[in-house]
Amino acid sequence: MLAGITLLLVCQLIGEVLIRGLEIPVPGPVVGMLLLFVFLLIRGKTPEPLYVASNGILRNLALLFVPASVGVVTQLNTLANDWLPITVAVTFSTMATIAVTGLVMRLLTGDKP
Amino acid sequence: VSRDLHFLWVYLETSPLLWLTVTLVAYQVATWIFERLGRKPIVNPVLVATIIISIALLETGTDYHTYFNGAQFVHFLLGPAVVALAVPLYTHMSTLRRTWPAVLIALSAGSVTAAISAVATAWAMGAPLSVVLSLAPKSVTSPIAMGISERIGGTPALTAVLVILTGVVGAITGGWVLDMVRVRSAQARGLALGTASHGIGTTAAMQMSEVAGAYSGLAMGLNGAVTAIIIPMVIPVLVKWLG
Secondary structure, three states, rough: HHHHHHHHHHHHHHHHHHHHHHHOOOOOHHHHHHHHHHHHHHOOOOOOHHHHHHHHHHHHHHHHHHHHHHHHHOOOOHHHHHHHHHHHHHHHHHHHHHHHHHHHHHHHHOOOO | OOOHHHHHHHHHHHHHHHHHHHHHHHHHHHHHHHOOOOOHHHOOOOHHHHHHHHHHHHHOOOOOHHHHHHHHHHHHOOOHHHHHHHHHHHHHHHEEEEOHHHHHHEEEEEHHHHHHHHHHHHHOOOOOHHHHHHHHOOOOHHHHHHHHHHHOOHHEEEEEEEEHHHHHHHHHHHHHHHHOOOOHHHHHHHHHHHHHHHHHHHHHHHHHHHHHHHHHHHHHHHHHHHHHHHHHHHHHHHHHHHH
């Protein structure tokens, strides 16, 4: 568990250092994720402590969204002023994305239920 | 007594303990409501917990900065959580070996559609530039979306809210949209939900089938990476073009 958490933090830290050093326009944790993925490819299996740590965090992923989501209290004016374009854009765009992704995947892999 | 209460409040206000505890309690109450109402996407736990906490903040006159002083300990874990997505990605990668080129193409098409359709719609309806830019990364998981938003000149706090809204819309409408365009395979349905509406869509996909859930989780992780690469290249060009 502790070794797993340490590995996650080390990957994130390297990611954060790399994006700043190389000025890559990608969030540090994404680079950390790619590094860990490459590590797993080379390693050929998921070490037990890493599995325990990542499973523990990802099982409660939704909770981690809450503090940022509560930031809504700082955005009440924006939401009150621009609620219409925001609602239409989010609804239309989300439905379009679902349709496009699903259709392209069906086109490429066929449609076995 | 009111003097004692005042001192108690001063203590609670300056310590991270109160709002950290409130965050965990509110989330568990929200999860309980979600389970009791048959896991309906409309009572999404993040949405309900956010409403509970926001009301508590407004009622007690507490500002977001004070709240975040406590809640930051939960928020911090989002970074390691994104790194941790490599594990399910790797686990599924071995079982998805044959479909990964199709997955990458469909996912990239979805990623571009998500950003461009949101930006173009909001812009056409006259939303200010900061709102338009905050909408661009709305389909990816919060920590990545907030990072992208910051880089392209959006408002990360607004993006966080839009991400949750997107997740709930995707979870509610996803099954219906996929039926309408006659996409029936569990792979394609899961991939579409995870690409368009991240973790909240993935919760809905897991209720469809195990395969749909696996593809959705994979899509959520991959789309975070793909969108983080595509948006900073595409959106500034699109914004310049729209004027």
